[in-house]
Amino acid sequence: MVDISTSYMGLKLKSPVIAGSSGMTNSVEHIKELAEKGVGAVVLKSLFEEQILHQADRTYKEDEVNNAYTEAQDYIMNYTRDLDVDRYLKLIKDAKAAVDIPVIASINCVTSSEWIDFAKKIEDVGADGLELNVFILPSDPRSDGTENEKIYFDIIEKIQKVVKIPLAIKISYYFSGLAKMALKLSWTGISGMVLFNRFFSPDIDIYNFEVKPTHVFSTPDEIFTSLRWVAMLSDRLHCDIAASTGVHDGDGVIKQLLAGAKAVQISSTLYKKGFHEVEMMNERLKEWMTEQKFEKLDDFVGKVNIKKADNPAAFERVQFMKYFSGIE
Numbered sequence: 481m482v483d484i485s486t487s488y489m490g491l492k493l494k495s496p497v498i499a500g501s502s503g504m505t506n507s508v509e510h511i512k513e514l515a516e517k518g519v520g521a522v523v524l525k526s527l528f529e530e531q532i533l534h535q536a537d538r539t540y541k542e543d544e545v546n547n548a549y550t551e552a553q554d555y556i557m558n559y560t561r562d563l564d565v566d567r568y569l570k571l572i573k574d575a576k577a578a579v580d581i582p583v584i585a586s587i588n589c590v591t592s593s594e595w596i597d598f599a600k601k602i603e604d605v606g607a608d609g610l611e612l613n614v615f616i617l618p619s620d621p622r623s624d625g626t627e628n629e630k631i632y633f634d635i636i637e638k639i640q641k642v643v644k645i646p647l648a649i650k651i652s653y654y655f656s657g658l659a660k661m662a663l664k665l666s667w668t669g670i671s672g673m674v675l676f677n678r679f680f681s682p683d684i685d686i687y688n689f690e691v692k693p694t695h696v697f698s699t700p701d702e703i704f705t706s707l708r709w710v711a712m713l714s715d716r717l718h719c720d721i722a723a724s725t726g727v728h729d730g731d732g733v734i735k736q737l738l739a740g741a742k743a744v745q746i747s748s749t750l751y752k753k754g755f756h757e758v759e760m761m762n763e764r765l766k767e768w769m770t771e772q773k774f775e776k777l778d779d780f781v782g783k784v785n786i787k788k789a790d791n792p793a794a795f796e797r798v799q800f801m802k803y804f805s806g807i808e
Contacts, residue, residue: 482769483776484762486520488720488743489609489646489671491582493520496777497733497761500724500745501526501586501613504755511575511583514750517758520743521582523611524575527568528588532595565598573605582608584648590616592634600642609646612639613677617654625656632661636668648672648722653705659713666717674722674745675706675713697748702726707739711785714740728752730764737765740782 486496499514499522506525575583585607647670655661703726710723723736724745736744
């Protein structure tokens with residue numbers, strides 16, 4: 481019988497499928513059902529830095545956070561009253577009592593301010609790990625890349641001084657030197673890196689002249705950005721990688737594992753297909769492993785990363801040479 485258990489952030493997971501931070505991980509009832517369906521771990525719905533600083537009731541002002549939160553306006557104005565800090569700590573404690581899988585807390589942040597001390601409370605109530613979702617969109621022409629990058633290291637350094645639980649950082653691909661930045665982050669002693677976080681996508685209502693959200697959920701086509709970078713980085717970083725965005729079925733899980741991910745986070749597919757999809761993903765993974773005669777994940781994780789693939793240049797190619805240049 482095949483074994484689909486894995487290790488991520490130093491945590492033992494019975495499945496590489498993790499329920500990522502979303503509205504589907506904000507209640508004990510949901511977490512219990514996800515555990516019953518076979519997820520290896522859950523990442524709780526995120527707290528925003530503003531919530532921890534007790535600023536949730538303020539009117540959102542874009543210039544207060546230097547354009548850093550692309551999705552914060554809608555969240556703060558509509559949802560922060562539904563999940564305050566005390567309730568979040570209770571959720572961690574109750575979830576730990578209800579399930580036997582790792583429960584990972586999550587914080588959305590853009591500064592290394594006094595909110596850092598809250599991480600100790602997360603550890604004290606029993607969280608197995610902490611995922612920092614750092615949302616910094618490099619949209620301010622007055623700031624250079626080194627300023628933005630420094631924020632990541634400041635946050636990690638200060639968090640590591642107050643907690644001992646495993647730490648993961650969830651990043652975007654908005655770096656001019658993404659590979660080097662990821663490598664430098666992995667040197668800090670973090671246990672995991674999640675590729676990638678997914679930003680709020682704006683659209684324009686051409687009749688009401690308003691900005692509105694679009695593409696709230698990911699699609700299977702979005703897997704390819706993270707797949708490329710997981711494959712290129714998995715053998716180079718000094719921490720585990722979890723793939724995120726665009727994984728909607730078992731085949732998507734398999735692809736990310738082959739690229740080198742130790743775990744795969746899912747969210748949108750839980751909304752679209754329901755929690756039963758976790759069982760489907762695990763069964764598809766077991767079926768495929770049996771067909772390929774793999775007994776455990778270590779037999780094939782990273783088998784098609786950039787160092788082991790038959791055609792490693794394909795991961796770095798950015799032009800459609802064959803398809804659009806007339807080359808046969």
